[in-house]
Amino acid sequence: MNRPGEWSRRRFLLQTAKFSALAYFGSSQARSSVIEASSPDPQAHHVLMLGDWGTVSDLDQQIAVALAMKQWCSDYGIKPDALLMLGDNFYGEMPGGVNSDRWLKQFEQMYPSSSFPGPVYPVLGNHDYERLRGNKVETQLAYTQRSSRWSMPHRWYTVQVPKQNPLLTIFCLDSNLPGSKGLDPWPWSFVMTKEEHEQQNKWLEEQLNSPRSTPFLAVAAHHPLYSNGIHRDNRALIEEWDLLLRHHQVDLYLSGHDHDLQHLEFHGHPTSFVVSGGGGARLAGWNTQPTPRGWGHRVLGFTDLELSHERLTIRHIAKNAATLYEFSKNRADAPHT
Numbered sequence: 001m002n003r004p005g006e007w008s009r010r011r012f013l014l015q016t017a018k019f020s021a022l023a024y025f026g027s028s029q030a031r032s033s034v035i036e037a038s039s040p041d042p043q044a045h046h047v048l049m050l051g052d053w054g055t056v057s058d059l060d061q062q063i064a065v066a067l068a069m070k071q072w073c074s075d076y077g078i079k080p081d082a083l084l085m086l087g088d089n090f091y092g093e094m095p096g097g098v099n100s101d102r103w104l105k106q107f108e109q110m111y112p113s114s115s116f117p118g119p120v121y122p123v124l125g126n127h128d129y130e131r132l133r134g135n136k137v138e139t140q141l142a143y144t145q146r147s148s149r150w151s152m153p154h155r156w157y158t159v160q161v162p163k164q165n166p167l168l169t170i171f172c173l174d175s176n177l178p179g180s181k182g183l184d185p186w187p188w189s190f191v192m193t194k195e196e197h198e199q200q201n202k203w204l205e206e207q208l209n210s211p212r213s214t215p216f217l218a219v220a221a222h223h224p225l226y227s228n229g230i231h232r233d234n235r236a237l238i239e240e241w242d243l244l245l246r247h248h249q250v251d252l253y254l255s256g257h258d259h260d261l262q263h264l265e266f267h268g269h270p271t272s273f274v275v276s277g278g279g280g281a282r283l284a285g286w287n288t289q290p291t292p293r294g295w296g297h298r299v300l301g302f303t304d305l306e307l308s309h310e311r312l313t314i315r316h317i318a319k320n321a322a323t324l325y326e327f328s329k330n331r332a333d334a335p336h337t
């Protein structure tokens, strides 16, 4: 279903994506496939995700993306099972902590329960770790007790979607790692402690070594391992998690940080890498171009992850609520399901 006047741009972008991705997929036998735009299935389960949304100076852009999310759900009759907030949830000061009016303006009213009744699962970004008055990490953890939807029980935690008969397990991680292996502890930010880092690694390995209970498996964190955007590949995170993703046949790695939308694939790699960082913050750096390893576009928007028993579909959606790009993975493709 297309709204009037949108088809030509949408088709151009999709065909551009298809062309560039086929050059890669055709030669690599990757497990994912780019397909023509399809209408989302309102009977399927949906997780909407976005990163880099809690802006201070570009509120109009956050509003535009939030309106597009509502429009998308309204157009297709979708009631998302959950929202996944991919970090940089709050840029700048949050005076009052859990009592800050930013919770009302930029979360509760911005993404209202009338459109998004399900739980909201956040991960922490570098801006959430800014050294400012108050501690935005502790504030976001504490807000879980105040909210019927905001659900961050710990800096790293597991969720399953849907809650009944789940199809997808998501390990939500904190990618603000200590050390100097390429991750940037800014002078104006702090990071996890060494002890927290070790605890997370131990926990993650235990989780991944547990029997898999859903057909699909994802890891979500703010920083991408691989990116065609301004931050490029993150060597420290590749060293940290890439072998785990491969070994445990993780289907998706979901991230933000680069203010764009991307999908990257690598020959023989079981994981599809998705960047969704268009939630509202200012678009910066160069335009993300399609490359042999994937697709990207520096644009405001969000991402819809559709789940059925047999297939997951990722759709990158622009702020006009039109599909920019889409790919899917079949359950049969996953060797350990």
Ligand SMILES: [Fe+2]
Binding pocket: 087, 088, 125, 126, 127, 222, 256, 257, 258
């Ligand atoms: Fe970031």
